[in-house]
Amino acid sequence: MQIAVTTPTGNVGRHVVTALLRAGVRPRVLLRDPSRLDPGVKDDVDAVRVDQYDAAAVAAATRGVDALFWVDPTTGSEDPLADYARATASVVGAVTENGIGRVVFQSSVGAEKRQGAGEIDGLAHTETALDALGIDVTHLRCGYFFTNLELQLDALRAGTLQVILPLDQPMAWVAPRDIAEVAAGRLLSPTWSGRCVQAVHGPADLTWREVAHLLTAATGRTIGVERITDDAMRAQLHRAGMTDGLVEAVLGMSTGLREDFVPEQPRTVRTTTPTTLASWAYDHLRHRIGDEAAGTMR
Template identity: 35%
Template sequence: MIVITAPTGNIGHQVVDTVLAAGEPVRVIARDPARLRADVRERVEVVQGSHGDGQVVAQAFDGADAVFWLLPSDPRAADANEAFLGFTRPAAEAMRGLGVKRVVDVSALGRGTPQAGAAGHVTASLAMDDLIASTGVAFRALAASGFMENVLRQVQTIKERGRFFDVISPDRELRLVATRDIAAVAARLLLDATWTGQEEIPLLGPENLSYNDIAAVISEVLGTSVRYERIPARALADRLTARGMSGAMVQSMLDMMAAKENGLDDAIVRTPRHATDTPTTFRQWCEEVLKPAVHASGRQP
């Protein structure tokens, strides 16, 4: 039995589809089972509730061979560490007590760097990995770089203003990975019952791109000029606060972005294996995901 958390999310639903296609029995934890596609609901066992609830995870993990652990976003949390660790503690207890054999989670790059101790969300994510590892399960932490899908948050400004915004320097090279590639690696590990031990697997994407490079690719794919504009950290904080994010989580986000600016993601040197694991280029992603999203939101910029 393979248990998948966050099965309706951007990564989780892709993991579900791949594991089901392989013919393995799947159990999912879902707050709202109605959000599952009808064809998925017919083929999985559903445990309703939050995977931060001890009773829910105890029910879901009973008899589980493998678990895919994906933390939900909690923008209103009072503390970033507690958002990650507090939510995961009941699951860690269930993993230990119920003899779960293998766990795969989605985490972040940065372990071992000078920036990792004060990197907001990333620092908390690495602490979550340590908590899961402490249970003694066979464990793979998928240390992902920035998601290409984050660009989708700015589809409207790209469409209407021909711009997108962030606090990172325009020439600062970044690693970007498509969620489809994260899901593919996760599903491969969940379906493989032979691995043991504990390991971090960096997911870097096939190339480094600055925001200026990203703007150039978007412009070419959309056939119109799109440029990147760097904004002050305070402006980002104001935007996040206006969307309802708590002060603690805003600061955690700013700390993470500052750490990335200062080299948080740079410690891992890309190898051919990294490109094989995460082959989707940003241009391919723009053609297949961003461009349709822009069209769906109305006329092109």
């Protein structure tokens, strides 16, 4: 079976690649810059240089593919949803032209709303477009990535995270490696068919207060959290260089899910994955937020 993997250097994609290698599969990996591949895997994969927004290039790169792990690429443009639509056109075109019968798509909790959740609306569009093809497709509805905290290293060093969600509102938090293991299992398993939705909720739903407590224990640095206004967050994102359209799309991922939202898939054994935020933070954040924090753990 020929399996293709997009975003193979990303937080999830790189783990999908290694999981497939461990299973004895030589995957085809699609990426803009093959030089970014981990040197440890480059001799064991077939790398194809491709821009996922280029529908013709994606179709050419996926000829002969039986199964595809598709991730809509990140966007930094003024119109993120237009970019998601372009990526959707690429995967739809490749699946149709090449007769790819099996797709695992990295979606998000909140895509079930279909609209009103910022950037997640772009993932919802990809879901519905793949559904319309009548292929075997699994949508991975993933929780909030642990790795999003790596975008807030300065705030962690300063000791205070700022968020716009209620501090006591629980949500699913998940390790990207756990998502990859679910994705690889789906790509390799012959036992499912049709349209499937597989939630990937991590080990527990956590509030931001609980997250701050866990990060404090894992890193040895006192970390708090405060809720700020939407406008204050909007100003922060603008200062970070985001365009107006991107700012609203990013804000929408929180504002669209903070009022009476309940994930379509409940937490069950099937949707729960093992890696805890505490263990991930100890491994990945402890040394990155400063020698002082690392020193207190010795």
